[in-house]
Structures are given as structure tokens and as C-alpha cells.
Amino acid sequence: MAVGKEIRTQIGSIKNTQKITSAMEMVAASKMRKAQQRMEATRPYADKMRQVISHLAKAHPEYRHTFMIERDVSRVGYIIISSDRGLCGGLNSNLFRTLVREMKKQQEAGIGLDFCTIGGKASGFFKRFGGNVIGNAVHLGDAPRIEDLIGTVKVMLDAYKEGKVDRVCIAYNRFVNTMTQEPTIEQLAPIVATEEDERRHPWDYIYEPDAKVVLEGLLVRYIESQVYQGVVENAACEQSARMIAMKAATDNAGDLINELQLIYNKARQAAITQEISEIVSGAAAIGG
Amino acid sequence: MAMTVHVDIVSAEGELFSGLAEMVFAPAEMGEVGIAPRHAPLVTRMKPGEVRVDLGAEKEPLDIFISGGILEVQPDLVTILADTAVRAEDLDEAAALEAKKEAEKAMKDRASEFEYAKAQSELAEAVAQLRTIQKIRERTSKH
Numbered sequence: 001m002a003v004g005k006e007i008r009t010q011i012g013s014i015k016n017t018q019k020i021t022s023a024m025e026m027v028a029a030s031k032m033r034k035a036q037q038r039m040e041a042t043r044p045y046a047d048k049m050r051q052v053i054s055h056l057a058k059a060h061p062e063y064r065h066t067f068m069i070e071r072d073v074s075r076v077g078y079i080i081i082s083s084d085r086g087l088c089g090g091l092n093s094n095l096f097r098t099l100v101r102e103m104k105k106q107q108e109a110g111i112g113l114d115f116c117t118i119g120g121k122a123s124g125f126f127k128r129f130g131g132n133v134i135g136n137a138v139h140l141g142d143a144p145r146i147e148d149l150i151g152t153v154k155v156m157l158d159a160y161k162e163g164k165v166d167r168v169c170i171a172y173n174r175f176v177n178t179m180t181q182e183p184t185i186e187q188l189a190p191i192v193a194t195e196e197d198e199r200r201h202p203w204d205y206i207y208e209p210d211a212k213v214v215l216e217g218l219l220v221r222y223i224e225s226q227v228y229q230g231v232v233e234n235a236a237c238e239q240s241a242r243m244i245a246m247k248a249a250t251d252n253a254g255d256l257i258n259e260l261q262l263i264y265n266k267a268r269q270a271a272i273t274q275e276i277s278e279i280v281s282g283a284a285a286i287g288g
Numbered sequence: 289m290a291m292t293v294h295v296d297i298v299s300a301e302g303e304l305f306s307g308l309a310e311m312v313f314a315p316a317e318m319g320e321v322g323i324a325p326r327h328a329p330l331v332t333r334m335k336p337g338e339v340r341v342d343l344g345a346e347k348e349p350l351d352i353f354i355s356g357g358i359l360e361v362q363p364d365l366v367t368i369l370a371d372t373a374v375r376a377e378d379l380d381e382a383a384a385l386e387a388k389k390e391a392e393k394a395m396k397d398r399a400s401e402f403e404y405a406k407a408q409s410e411l412a413e414a415v416a417q418l419r420t421i422q423k424i425r426e427r428t429s430k431h
Contacts, residue, residue: 055362209333221369
């Protein structure tokens with residue numbers, strides 16, 4: 001029967017797509033669990049590091065490292081963390097939208113911008129959007145390693161030390177829960193205090209062996225750990241966003257199939273009815 | 289009750305210890321330091337070695353092996369940011385010996401200055417691991 005052949009083909013092709021999206025959903029779900037475990041394992045380190053740095057920002061040290069001195073801002077460097085692959089809903093575009101809004105504000109204030117991109121989507125975005133990209137790291141995979149990031153981070157830190165940029169910020173998606181990812185922009189350098197200081201007297205640390213060596217090591221480690229944490233969080237966000245997006249796609253494909261099935265059934269029924277009425281009226285014409 | 293200080297020990301791989309302690313010993317770069325409650329603020333780097341957390345008279349002290357890191361001390365808070373930390377009980381002596389042998393071998397036929405430095409740090413790490421194991425042995429055999 002020729003009726004509804006196009007519809008049948010369409011249903012078939014949607015079913016194939018549905019199979020792919022549901023497979024991707026399952027892959028993303030299992031990767032998400034691993035990515036979340038990784039994120040939770042590294043979170044205490046990043047949190048404690050932030051706490052130590054916050055203490056340091058409130059100290060009154062004799063020696064002040066470049067990362068501790070506020071400068072007049074004429075150029076800002078952004079480290080942008082995105083995913084390598086697409087098909088993860090609005091994850092990357094939400095981040096870029098937040099970023100563009102922030103960048104507009106800076107540009108209106110006459111502040112120049114430099115970028116370091118991590119992840120294929122960010123470098124692709126700046127290729128289209130334009131911007132001074134000074135560092136780039138892609139293909140980090142599912143288990144990002146800190147060694148892969150050190151180079152990119154160093155480019156930005158060197159630019160800061162040489163005075164090419166006066167502030168370094170990081171932009172990434174913060175993992176709230178499986179359903180919610182929050183585009184976040186945080187300042188890395190100069191360091192900022194996050195807690196209230198209840199100690200009123202000016203105080204300073206004892207440094208061993210000396211302040212310069214200790215602070216240099218500590219601050220570089222701080223920034224690396226924050227960037228690494230950003231990457232790990234972003235990876236967890238990517239997998240959960242992809243899982244949600246693929247689940248929605250699978251559901252939509254199911255709805256579409258149901259609708260088309262209904263149309264197909266109606267068309268088939270109409271064709272049968274028509275055929276019967278043709279036979280009946282033909283028989284009546286002969287018999288009459 | 290004796291005075292206590294809050295101690296947090298974290299490594300890049302996860303949290304290792306968080307709680308109150310009477311005293312903390314750590315392998316600072318300039319030599320081992322013992323931190324009692326109300327210690328003056330201090331920041332220092334750490335060498336590979338063993339961190340000991342004294343939990344009080346009635347409890348066993350806790351040993352954690354670290355391969356370097358940063359120690360921060362506030363009067364009421366001690367934070368140890370370890371590069372890689374393993375609980376001393378988990379240490380595999382055979383693996384440590386193996387690593388030491390590897391490092392010594394690498395030092396003998398050193399190809400470049402860079403590899404030499406790397407081998408030296410690996411050796412220091414392996415030696416520190418072995419020392420930790422021996423210390424634990426001594427302590428357990430005394431009991």
C-alpha cells in the first residue's frame with residue numbers, strides 16, 4: 001500500500017535519531033557520575049587553598065608579592081573554561097553570554113581585554129567573535145590533568161607579572177546540581193579576601209625560608225588549583241548538561257513519533273474507508 | 289581537657305583529615321616543626337615526609353605521608369595543603385623500594401640536568417616513604 005510511505009520513512013529516521021540520543025544520554029550519565037566524583041575529591045583542596053589565600057589577603061605583610069598588590073586596571077585577562085564538544089544544551093552559550101555582558105561593561109570603561117581559552121568551544125567562539133587570545137588549551141579529555149593546564153595558566157600569569165594585564169579573572173560553569181549549572185566569573189589576581197577578619201591588630205606570618213620564595217610558590221599553586229578546579233567543575237557540568245539535553249531530545253523524538261504515528265494511522269484509515277466506499281458504490285451501480 | 293587546634297589536611301586527591309588535635313608535626317623545609325594550639329601565624333613549604341597528628345593521650349596518633357606541600361598556621365587553625373598525601377598505613381614498602389631503585393638507576397645514567405633533578409626529588413621521596421614505614425614499625429613493635 002502506497003499510503004503514508006513518506007510518513008513511515010520519517011518515523012523510521014526519527015526512531016534512529018532517538019536511538020542515538022538515548023545512547024548519548026546513557027553515556028553522559030555514567031561519565032557524569034565519574035566527573036562528579038572527581039570534582040568532589042578535588043573540592044576540599046581548592047576550598048582550603050582559597051581559605052589560606054583569603055587569610056593571606058588580610059595579613060599585613062612586609063613583603064608584598066605582585067599578586068597581592070592592587071593596580072589601576074587598564075587591561076583585564078580572562079581565563080575561559082569551556083567544553084571541548086557540543087551537544088550539551090545551553091551550557092557554553094550561557095557562559096559566553098554572561099562573559100559578553102561583562103566584556104561590554106569593561107569596553108565601555110575603556111579597559112582592554114586578553115583571553116586564555118581552555119576547551120574547543122571557547123577558542124571557536126573567540127575565532128568568530130574576535131578578541132586577543134594569548135593562550136589556548138584543547139582536548140583535555142574526561143580526566144583533565146593539571147599538567148595540561150600549567151602552560152596556559154603560565155601565559156596569563158607572566159602577562160600579569162610583566163604588567164600587560166592588571167587583573168586576572170576566571171570564567172567557568174559552577175556545578176550546583178545535576179539540573180543547574182551557573183556561569184561564574186571570579187577574580188584570581190590580585191587576590192581577594194572572602195571572609196571577614198575578626199583580628200583587629202595588624203599581623204603578619206612568619207615565613208620559612210623567606211617570604212618571597214614561599215609566597216611565589218603558594219600563589220602560583222593557588223591559581224593553578226583554582227583553574228584546575230574550574231576545569232573539573234566544568235567537566236561535571238558538561239556531562240550533566242549533555243545528559244539533560246539528550247534526555248529532552250529523546251523525549252521530543254518520542255512525542256514526534258507518536259504524532260506522526262497518529263497521522264499515519266488516520267491516513268491509512270481514510271484510504272481504507274475510501275476504498276470500501278468505492279467498492280460499495282461500484283457494486284451498487286452494477287446491481288442497480 | 290588539653291588545648292586543641294583545628295587541623296585540616298587536604299591533598300589534590302581529596303580530604304585526608306579534618307578535626308581537633310593537640311599537636312601537629314610537619315616536615316617543614318627548614319626542619320621538622322611541631323605546632324601546638326595558639327601558635328603564631330606561619331607559612332612554609334614542606335619537604336617529602338611524614339605529618340603526625342597527635343589526637344590526645346587516649347587515641348593513636350595519625351600518620352600521613354606527604355610528598356611536599358604548603359603548611360599554613362593560624363592560632364586556631366592548621367591547614368596542610370599536601371601535593372600528594374597517602375595515609376602512612378597505606379604505604380607499600382615494596383613500591384617505595386622499587387621507586388628508590390628506579391631513582392638511583394636513573395641517577396647513575398643521567399642523560400640531562402633536568403632528569404637528574406627529577407631523579408633526585410624522586411629519590412628523596414622514596415627515602416622519606418621508607419623512613420615513615422620504619423618509624424611506624426618501631427612504634428608498633430614497642431607496643
